[in-house]
Amino acid sequence: MRTKLILPALLLGCLQGIAQTVPDSLPKELDLEQAIAFSLKHQPLVQQSEIDQKITAANVRSRLADWYPQVNFNYNLQHNFVVQTNIIGGNPVKLGVDNVSALQFTLSQTLFNRDVLLARRTKQDVLQQSLQYTEQQKIDVVVAVSKAYYDVIATTQQVRVAEENINRIERSLKDAKFQYDAGVADKTDYKRATIALNNAKASKIANEEILKAKQEFLKSLMGYPAEAPVQLRYDSLAMENSIGLPGSEAPDLNNRIEFQLLSTQLKLQEANLKYNKWAYLPNVSLNGAYNLNYLNNEFSKLYNVNYPASFAAITLGFPIFQGGKRKANIDAASWELERTKLDLLSLKNSVNAAYSQAMATYKSTYINYQALKENLELASEVYDVIQLQYRNGIKTYLEVINAETDLRTATINYYTALYNVLASKVDVQKELGQINY
Structure with missing residues (x-):
């Protein structure tokens, strides 16, 4: 089914670097809504779907032209x-x-011809189907871009956490050096701080390289020029406030673009069955x-x-005998109609399962996010206390390193959980049919 191939085709087309027109002016910074708007305008596969719409409309006009006098x-x-x-x-x-x-x-x-009669009766359904294919393409783009956007932000936060970690370690290194020079501590603390600093710098460089790759992937999904840098703008607090509690809204099948496409396809196949039955009528x-x-x-x-x-x-x-061709065509059209009805039934059965899976993931990531948010607050408090105690000679530097490691891990886990919740929320919205363009 074409509906099963849309998203893989989207990703494959993007990774292959489909030729695109470079816009005259590019935004310096993009929030999520701007990134989505840019994608819907410049993504090559969306543009191709819109072109397919125009081709379909032209083909419909061509078929309907047979109703007019031919000179x-x-x-x-x-x-x-x-x-x-x-x-x-x-x-x-x-x-x-x-x-x-x-x-x-x-x-x-x-005066009468089943070909032009079919074109006239199915005109609106054919145009509607073309429009729905474009809408499905846009939905897939929005989902893919949203997840990639959150992934880039999560990695950006990891780079920022690494920078903050380096700053903390550098301060600790100065404290260890000061205590060593004062004869209060030996070289062990100083060396441990140096090792931790080197590791933090290496981690930061690795995250920066990963960030570059994820930014390129996001640009490919957006149809953004590969040679142009992209800068994302985001408000972590606003994103956090947008999470909300997972609801229990049941999915409405009529809101799903897949169901709408299959319904339109069913109408067209019913018309095709009538068309083959009309083979007994004269021209x-x-x-x-x-x-x-x-x-x-x-x-x-x-x-x-x-x-x-x-x-x-x-x-x-008037057709009299065609070797059983008309009967065979009617049988084939009937079986195609039955097959589409089974596709609708299969979709009905799978929607609830897919929604349940998406909601379960959303709830689990939300619970994990709440726990990690509390862990971050505790780790930050513990680090501040131990750092103060170390400066006053109460705690060892090893405890400082452990507290710093806990704080860094808690911070990274928190931001990862935050953007995992946002990404899983996109999946829930898709399953509910709430993403429409």
Whole structure:
């Protein structure tokens, strides 16, 4: 099914670096809403879906054009090297002249035809299906960009935590050096601080490289120029306040774009079944022509005399026997219709399961986030107390290192949990059909 291939196609298209138009001006900073808006405008696969919409609309107009009168003009010029001869009354008689030319104007009007009837009846559904494919593409882009955005922010916070950690260790290193110079402590504390500082710097560099890769991935999802830097703007407090408590809202199948697409597909296949049943009906058309005929053995005098001819006719074509083709087509259309009905049933069965899974993940990440938020507050308090006690000679430097490690771990875990909650909330919103563009 096409609906199962949208997101993989999106990611594959982005990773392959689809050619894109570089905007004249780029925003210096992007929050999540701006990143989504930029993606919906510049993402190549979204643009392709919008182009597909226009192609579909043009094809519909092309099919409906068959309802209008069709006027044509034909011109013919023919030279007979040997004119056909026939025997009439025992005498050979030439049937024709050496040079023949004809100008023909034809008019035809379809009165009944199952092809144009199908195009007329399914026009709105075909256009609606094209629109829904574009909407599905946009939803997939929004979900992918939102998660990548949160992932970049989480890694950005890890870099910031590493910088704060380095600052703390540098202060501790100064304290250890001061106590060593004063003869209060030996070289062990000083060396431990140096080791911790080197490790922190290495961790910061590693996170910065990971951040670059994640930024490039986000830009590829957004359709953002690869050569242009991207700077994200965010408010951690506002994001934290937007989490909210997990609700218990039941998913409405009608809000899901997958269900809407299958419903439209079902209508089109019902129309296709009727179309194949209409194969028993005749085709009726009105035809007319006006001919200007020029006949002469001498080419130079060919257009001197005109022998016009005209006619009007109604044509009725009725299929009698086609070797069982019509019955086979009806059977195939019927089975396709049944298959789509089963797809709808399968979607109904899977929506609740997918929603339950997304909600379970959301609740678990939310609970984990609350616990880690409390851990961060405790770790920060413990570090401040132990750091103060160390400066006063009450605690050892090893306890400072442990407290600092706990604080760094708690901070990273907190921000990771925060953005995991936000990402899982996007999944819940998608399953509820609340992401619409």
